[in-house]
Amino acid sequence: RPHRWRLRHHPVCRRGKKVMIIILDGWGEQIPDDFNSINVAPTPTMDALKKTAPDRWRLVRAHGLSVGLPSDEDMGNSEVGHNALGAGRIFTQGAGLVDQALATGKLYEGAGFKYISSAFAQNTLHLMGLLSDGGVHSRLDQLLLLMKGCAERGAKRIRVHILLDGRDVAPGSAPKYIDILEKEFVDIRNMGCDACIASGGGRMAVTMDRYENDWGVVKIGWDAQVRGEAPHKFATAMEALKNLKEANPKLDDQYFPPFVIVGPDGNAEGPILDNDAVVSFNFRADRMVMAAKAFDLEEFDKFDRGVMPKIKYAGMLQYDADIELPKHYLVTPPLIEKTSGEYLVHNYVKSWACSETVKFGHVTFVWNGNRSGMFSSSLEKYVEIPSNKGIPFNDNPEMKAIAIAEKARDALLSGKFDHVRVNIANGDMVGHTGDFKATISACEAVDRAVKIMLDAVEEVKGIFLITADHGNAEDMVKRNAKTGEPILNSAGEPEVLTSHTCNPVPCIIGGPGLPKGVKFRTDLPNAGLANVAATFINFHGFEAPWDYEPTLIEYKED
Ligand code: 3PG
Ligand code: CO
Helix, strand or coil: CCCCCCCCECCCCCCCCCEEEEEECCCCCCCCCCCCHHHHCCCHHHHHHHCCCCCCEEEEECCHHHHCCCCCCCCCCHHHHHHHHHHCCCCCCHHHHHHHHHHHCHHHHCHHHHHHHCCCCCCCEEEEEEECCCCCCCCHHHHHHHHHHHHHCCCCEEEEEEEECCCCCCCCCHHHHHHHHHHHHHHHHHCCCEEEEEEEEECCCCCCCCCCCCHHHHHHHHHHHCCCCCCEEECCHHHHHHHHHHHCCCCCHHHCCCEEEECCCCCECCCCCCCCEEEECCCCCCCCHHHHHHHHCCCCCCCCCCCCCCCEEEEEECCECCCCECCCEEECCCCCCCCHHHHHHHCCCCEEEEEEHHHHHHHHHHCCCCCCCCCCCCCEEEEEECCCCCCCHHHCCCCCHHHHHHHHHHHHHCCCCCEEEEEECHHHHHHCCCCHHHHHHHHHHHHHHHHHHHHHHHHCCCEEEEEECCCCCCCCECECCCCCCECECCCCCECECCCCCCCCEEEEEECCCCCCCEEECCCCCCCEHHHHHHHHHHHCCECCCCCCCCCCEEECCC
């Protein structure tokens, strides 16, 4: 069909209604027991909305195949969740694309691989990224395959710069992944390739900052990886973990300071030198964009890189196709075009989007299909509320929820915008700390924020849609898959869950502007996040584009 941007009018929903879209990050649905922070927290506003089920409250799928992940074993995450919410369709995401490229060998045929492999014979190949099987930013099995594939294709020296996880996987699990990697090195060495870990650090402290919250995080990673400089030096990564943990028993994997691995002579094992190849093996963009800029850009002023080595750098994926970052990459990212934001602009709907720094790109960059910038600076406005810096999220569970809600309220009441969209980060960011008490406070703050925004919807006689991008805060413990009972550790305490979940998330509609008789249809029991875009496009008075996943609503005259 020839593509048309102008959308047909919806038969029931009228144009011009004010629509508030609220994304509660990390807010899933789970049995209401004592380990569900949302259940334990006082959340009167969200509780009241639940009573409108099934007409205006339902669950949607937010994990696995429903959001383009390789399998239904994969928990949801913010990138794939917001991609699906904003684009209204399901795309095979980075994780699956890398799997395919490795399985078919296509990865080794592309221009990106040719570029880095020209360094293999004489120089070192550095692989840098998140070391776990969380499947959110990277996957260990992909790293191992890539390492082997490079060794088979002539790499003579490989240095791995690891970032410890404990956020998408169990806290304290880092040694397990290091052990698997070290074992793989034995095979790689037998292939005539000298391979070892060169540096490391926890993902939240080193390199994997996002949305320019704190360039210092990227800088200390740079110093360790590129210059071989860090306050801590050890002979092996295992020794680093053991010593740093002994010095600070409360240290979680995600917050480990940077360390450098040194040889018997005390020199760093793998600084990045002229003519070396460097690959960041994360497929997910948000937390690699900043490091990719440091590695890829000639002009760079975010921190002092020192003497910049002349390297051949490639990303596992291209992290931002609009600005071509990085220029070289091993796997082509999903092409997520014709997103809801672009349609709204073409149909003269005025949008306003906001979150705090740590989630700002989720409702803008990721929502728009991993595109930086705007579709129209006259029809769109993006507002970023600076996140608190340097305070652990569990010491600050309210984060900026109320500030975002008040800004959204003001945007709606100003009458200048038809579409007001926010991401409230607390359930996710505090949930990731594994601190149960703090996560309860986080959920309470989220509920208060929702109330502020719904009151504004009431005032302008608008429509609201509340949903989440994936689960997190609703489950703080690891559970037995069959019984659902918490798994206990050796001390008899439930094992802490810091990661996201595979739970569905609520989707709630309402507000005085919602035409009478509009309710959730019942013929889409397996609907997911990708069905949400068609739904809010309807609320703006339009039929959704023909290729979007179907709307969640129907119209029934009573
Ligand atoms: C992170 O990057 O913080 C986690 O790996 C995933 O969280 P998010 O998908 O909610 O951003
Ligand atoms: Co998260």
